[in-house]
Amino acid sequence: MTSDDMSRECVIQADDVRRSYAGGFEAVTGVSFSVARGELFALLGTNGAGKTSTVELLEGLARPDAGTVRVLGHDPYAERSRVRPRIGVMLQEGGFPSDLSVAETVRMWAGCTSGARPTGEALELVGLGHRARVRVKQLSGGERRRLDLALALLGRPEVLFLDEPTTGLDAEGRRDTWELVRRLQEDGITVLLTTHYLEEAEALADRLAIMHRGRIVTAGTTAEVTAARPARIRFELPHGIPAARLPLELRAAADGPRIEIRTHRLQESLTELLRWAAESDVPLLALDARSASLEEAFLDIAKSAAQTEEVPVP
Numbered sequence: 001m002t003s004d005d006m007s008r009e010c011v012i013q014a015d016d017v018r019r020s021y022a023g024g025f026e027a028v029t030g031v032s033f034s035v036a037r038g039e040l041f042a043l044l045g046t047n048g049a050g051k052t053s054t055v056e057l058l059e060g061l062a063r064p065d066a067g068t069v070r071v072l073g074h075d076p077y078a079e080r081s082r083v084r085p086r087i088g089v090m091l092q093e094g095g096f097p098s099d100l101s102v103a104e105t106v107r108m109w110a111g112c113t114s115g116a117r118p119t120g121e122a123l124e125l126v127g128l129g130h131r132a133r134v135r136v137k138q139l140s141g142g143e144r145r146r147l148d149l150a151l152a153l154l155g156r157p158e159v160l161f162l163d164e165p166t167t168g169l170d171a172e173g174r175r176d177t178w179e180l181v182r183r184l185q186e187d188g189i190t191v192l193l194t195t196h197y198l199e200e201a202e203a204l205a206d207r208l209a210i211m212h213r214g215r216i217v218t219a220g221t222t223a224e225v226t227a228a229r230p231a232r233i234r235f236e237l238p239h240g241i242p243a244a245r246l247p248l249e250l251r252a253a254a255d256g257p258r259i260e261i262r263t264h265r266l267q268e269s270l271t272e273l274l275r276w277a278a279e280s281d282v283p284l285l286a287l288d289a290r291s292a293s294l295e296e297a298f299l300d301i302a303k304s305a306a307q308t309e310e311v312p313v314p
C-alpha cells in the first residue's frame with residue numbers, strides 16, 4: 001500500500017456488522033470492509049447472500065443489530081439528515097409514476113433534493129436528454145434504469161450506491177452504463193456496487209468482496225481474489241494425434257480430442273506447449289489460454305461452500 005493509499009479518506013466503513021430479521025434469521029453475520037474516497041467497491045454473492053441487507057445498513061435504511069457502520073464519518077441511521085444529502089441511491093426498481101414525462105419525473109425528485117442539478121444536466125449525464133418529453137411508461141427497460149441513475153445523481157452525491165445497475169440491459173446498454181460509472185469515478189465519486197455480473201465487477205471494481213450466507217468469503221482486487229486459482233489452456237488435437245504424445249508435464253484431462261491443462265505457471269506451460277507443437281508440426285486447434293477469471297473464483301467459492309453446508313435432516 002502506498003502512502004497515497006494510506007492517506008485516502010475512508011468513506012464507507014463496516015465493522016463486524018450483523019443484521020437479523022423478525023423470527024431471528026441472521027442475514028448478515030459479522031461483515032467488515034472499508035471503501036476509500038474515489039474507490040469503486042463491488043459486493044458480489046450468491047443469491048440471498050446478504051448483499052442488499054448489508055447495503056441497506058450503509059444507506060441508513062436500517063440499524064445493524066451489532067457492529068458499526070460509518071458513511072462519510074457518520075452513522076447513516078442515527079445521523080441520517082447529515083448523510084442522506086451527500087449520498088445517491090440507485091434502487092433496483094425506481095417505482096415512479098409512469099404517466100409523468102421523464103423531465104417531470106426529474107423535476108419532482110429535484111423538489112425533494114437539496115442542491116439538485118438542473119433537469120437537463122441530469123438527463124444529459126445519463127444520455128437521456130433527447131427523451132425528456134417522453135412518458136416514463138414509454139421508456140425501454142434500459143432507459144428506465146438510466147432514469148433511475150439520473151435521479152440518484154441529482155444531488156451531486158459524494159457516495160453512490162448502485163444496486164444491480166445493469167440488470168435487464170442489453171450488452172450495449174451495459175457498456176454505456178459502465179462508461180458512465182467510470183466517468184463518475186474519474187470525478188472522484190465513491191461507488192458501492194452490487195451486481196450479479198462478475199464481468200461487471202471485473203470491468204469496474206478497484207476492490208471487491210464475495211459474500212455467501214451472510215459473511216464475506218474472500219475480498220481484495222480481482223487479481224488478489226483470482227491469484228490462488230490455476231490458469232487454463234484449452235485446445236484440440238487433430239484427428240489421429242493422441243494426448244499421450246504431449247510432453248509428460250502437459251498431459252492433462254483429455255475429453256476426446258479436447259484437451260484442458262490447468263496450470264499455476266501459465267507462461268512456462270504455454271511456451272512448452274507451443275514449442276512442442278512447432279517441433280512436432282502439430283496444429284493446435286481452437287487454442288485458448290487465459291488466467292483464472294473472477295467467474296471461476298466465484299463458482300469455486302459457491303461450490304465449496306455448498307459442499308460444506310449441512311444437509312438438512314428430513
Ligand SMILES: Nc1ncnc2c1ncn2[C@@H]1O[C@H](COP(=O)(O)OP(=O)(O)OP(=O)(O)O)[C@@H](O)[C@H]1O
Pocket residue numbers: 021022025027045046047048049050051052053054
Ligand atoms: N425482510 C426480510 N425478512 C426476512 N428475511 C429476509 C428479509 N429480507 C431478506 N431476507 C433474507 O435474508 C437473506 C439475505 O437477503 P438479501 O436480499 O440481503 O440477499 P442478496 O445477497 O441481496 O440476494 P440477491 O442477490 O438474491 O438479491 C435471504 O435469505 C433473504 O431471504
